Each structure stands twice: as C-alpha cells, then as structure tokens.
Amino acid sequence: MRAHIRRLACVLLCALPLAAASNDPKVEKEILATMDAYKEAMIHNDTATLDKLLSDDLAFTHSHGEFQNKAEVLKSATGPQHIMRMEFSNTTVKIYGNTALVKGRVDLWHPDSVVHMDVLHVWINGPKGWQLVARQATLLSK
Numbered sequence: 001m002r003a004h005i006r007r008l009a010c011v012l013l014c015a016l017p018l019a020a021a022s023n024d025p026k027v028e029k030e031i032l033a034t035m036d037a038y039k040e041a042m043i044h045n046d047t048a049t050l051d052k053l054l055s056d057d058l059a060f061t062h063s064h065g066e067f068q069n070k071a072e073v074l075k076s077a078t079g080p081q082h083i084m085r086m087e088f089s090n091t092t093v094k095i096y097g098n099t100a101l102v103k104g105r106v107d108l109w110h111p112d113s114v115v116h117m118d119v120l121h122v123w124i125n126g127p128k129g130w131q132l133v134a135r136q137a138t139l140l141s142k
Contacts, residue, residue: 032093038121043084057133061136064139084110100123106119117140120135122134
C-alpha cells in the first residue's frame with residue numbers, strides 16, 4: 001500500500017508547477033463536465049468512455065484501501081452494475097497549468113449500501129484531453 005501512496009505523492013509533486021492555482025472559469029467548467037462524463041461512465045459501465053477518460057498511468061485507490069490500475073478499473077466496470085447512483089458535493093477545483101485537482105464528497109449508491117467518501121481526483125490535460133491520473137478516497141462515517 002505504501003508504494004502506491006508514494007506513487008500518488010510523486011505524481012502530485014511532479015505534475016504541479018510552482019505557479020499558484022488559477023481559477024479560470026472556462027477550464028473549471030471543462031473539468032466539471034469531465035467529472036460528469038466520468039460519473040455517467042461509472043454508473044453505466046461505459047468502458048469505452050472510461051478508456052478515454054482514464055490515463056494509462058492511473059493510480060486508483062478505493063476508500064477501503066484497494067489499489068487498481070487502469071486495466072483493473074476497466075475490468076471491474078464490465079461486471080454487473082455496481083454503482084446505481086453517484087453524487088458529488090462540496091466540490092472544489094484547483095487548476096495548476098495542465099493539472100486539475102478536484103476534491104470533494106462523493107456518495108455512491110450500491111444495490112445494498114451507500115458509501116460516503118472524501119475523494120481527490122487528479123486530472124491531467126494532454127493530447128487526449130483531460131484524463132484521470134490519480135484518485136484517492138477516504139471513507140467517511142456519514
């Protein structure tokens with residue numbers, strides 16, 4: 001588990017330029033639209049869209065500690081629908097050049113439970129557009 005945390009820290013440190021965060025409303029709108037596309041793809045098990053939105057270097061950490069790379073996330077999305085609903089709240093967006101940090105609460109409705117998390121999504125804007133390079137979730141009690 002420590003290796004993927006170190007990898008996430010390295011991604012964050014290497015990806016963020018030394019300049020302060022910008023608050024470009026146009027870019028923030030793009031990021032929020034990308035987050036919405038990601039949410040819909042997760043809910044509908046849309047692996048084609050997820051394949052476009054997930055970086056090949058993805059570091060995806062679940063709230064229960066499981067780590068997945070891009071191939072593992074895509075494979076899990078091909079199974080039976082596991083997310084019925086996903087809601088984002090208290091969302092903040094910070095943009096550092098071609099990197100966006102999206103932090104906030106995420107509530108996931110599964111067929112037999114609801115999971116409440118605090119999640120950090122790290123998006124990089126490159127030749128393929130905005131792609132998720134890292135996700136770190138912390139379980140909340142409610």
